[in-house]
Amino acid sequence: MPSKKLFIKPCTKPLKLLKLDAILQRLVHNHLKHGELQIEFARYSAGYRGEAALDYFLHDLDENSYLIFHDLRLPRDKEKKYYFQIDCLIVHSSFGVLLEVKNLSGDLYFDHHFDQMKRTKNGIDETFPDPVNQVQQQKSYLESWLKRNQLPKIPLYSLVVLTNPKSFITLSPHYGKKAAHIIRAKGLANKVQDFSAIHQEILSKKDLSKLTSKLLKQHEKHNPDVLKTYNIKKTDLITGVFCPDCNHVPMRRERSTWVCSRCNVKSKDAHIRAIQDYALIFDEPVKNKTLRRFLHIDSSICMKNLLKSMNLTPSGPTNSAKYQLPIP
Numbered sequence: 001m002p003s004k005k006l007f008i009k010p011c012t013k014p015l016k017l018l019k020l021d022a023i024l025q026r027l028v029h030n031h032l033k034h035g036e037l038q039i040e041f042a043r044y045s046a047g048y049r050g051e052a053a054l055d056y057f058l059h060d061l062d063e064n065s066y067l068i069f070h071d072l073r074l075p076r077d078k079e080k081k082y083y084f085q086i087d088c089l090i091v092h093s094s095f096g097v098l099l100e101v102k103n104l105s106g107d108l109y110f111d112h113h114f115d116q117m118k119r120t121k122n123g124i125d126e127t128f129p130d131p132v133n134q135v136q137q138q139k140s141y142l143e144s145w146l147k148r149n150q151l152p153k154i155p156l157y158s159l160v161v162l163t164n165p166k167s168f169i170t171l172s173p174h175y176g177k178k179a180a181h182i183i184r185a186k187g188l189a190n191k192v193q194d195f196s197a198i199h200q201e202i203l204s205k206k207d208l209s210k211l212t213s214k215l216l217k218q219h220e221k222h223n224p225d226v227l228k229t230y231n232i233k234k235t236d237l238i239t240g241v242f243c244p245d246c247n248h249v250p251m252r253r254e255r256s257t258w259v260c261s262r263c264n265v266k267s268k269d270a271h272i273r274a275i276q277d278y279a280l281i282f283d284e285p286v287k288n289k290t291l292r293r294f295l296h297i298d299s300s301i302c303m304k305n306l307l308k309s310m311n312l313t314p315s316g317p318t319n320s321a322k323y324q325l326p327i328p
C-alpha cells in the first residue's frame with residue numbers, strides 16, 4: 001500500500017478515462033467514432049499507467065520529508081477562467097519539483113528548433129509539444145499561484161519523467177541545457193534527493209499544512225463532456241444492464257434479481273454498474289423514469305428501491321424529482 005503520509009493526493013484514474021471506458025462499452029457496434037475513441041482510450045490509459053508506475057519510484061523518498069500530489073488542476077487567475085495542470089508535484093520544506101510524466105514507447109526525438117517532440121513507433125511519426133517547455137510553463141504558473149495565495153516563495157524545479165523503459169531517447173544537437181530536465185523514472189528519487197542537499201528549509205510545518213490545504217481545496221477535477229467532444233448522440237449508446245459474467249446486454253429483471261438470458265447467471269447488484277455508467281456518461285440530475293428506460297425496468301417503485309439501496313434519494317417537487325448520481 002502506498003504511504004498515505006507521503007502520497008497526500010494519490011494517483012487515481014482520470015474522469016476522462018472512466019468516461020471513455022463507459023462510452024466505449026455502450027457505443028453501438030460499427031459506430032463511426034469507435035476507432036477514434038479507442039485510440040483516445042489507449043492514449044489516456046497509457047498516461048494513467050505511467051503516473052501510477054511513478055509511485056513505485058517515488059516510494060524511495062522519505063515520508064517524513066516529502067509530500068506528493070498527483071494530478072493537480074489549479075486556477076491560473078482569481079476568476080477561475082483558466083487552469084493549469086501538473087501531473088505530479090513533490091513538495092519538500094525547502095523546494096518543490098513539478099513532474100510532467102510521459103509514458104511513451106518507441107523512439108523519442110527532442111527537437112530544440114521547433115520546440116517539439118517526435119515519437120516514431122512502428123514506422124509512424126507523431127509530434128507532441130516539447131514537454132520540457134510545457135512543464136516550465138506550469139512552473140511559472142505555480143510560482144504565480146504561490147504568490148497569489150500568500151505562500152512563501154520556494155525554489156521550484158521542473159522535470160519530464162519518461163516512465164517507459166523501452167523508449168529510445170535522442171536530442172537534437174543544440175537541445176542544450178534543457179536536456180537536464182529530462183529523466184527516466186528510475187533516476188527520479190536520487191535527483192530529488194540531490195536537490196534537498198543544496199537548499200535550506202524555507203517552509204515551516206505550518207506553511208506546509210497551509211500549502212497542502214490550499215492545493216487540495218483549489219484543485220478542480222477536469223470533467224470534460226465526452227459525448228459533446230466526440231459528437232456522440234444519446235441514441236448511439238446501448239441501454240440496459242450488462243451481465244457481470246458474459247457481458248451480454250440487457251439482463252432481465254425477475255423476482256428482484258437480474259438474470260442473463262445468454263448464460264443464465266443471476267445477480268443482485270448488476271444495476272450498480274449501469275447506474276454508474278449513466279452518471280459518468282451523462283453527468284446530470286436524472287428522473288426515475290429516465291433511469292428506468294436506461295436500465296430496462298418497468299416499475300418506478302423498483303427503480304426507487306434500487307437507488308435507495310445505494311443511499312440515493314431524489315430532490316425537487318414530487319412529479320419532477322431528480323437524482324444527483326455521484327460520479328466516481
Ligand SMILES: [Zn+2]
Binds near residue numbers: 243260265
Ligand atoms: Zn451472461
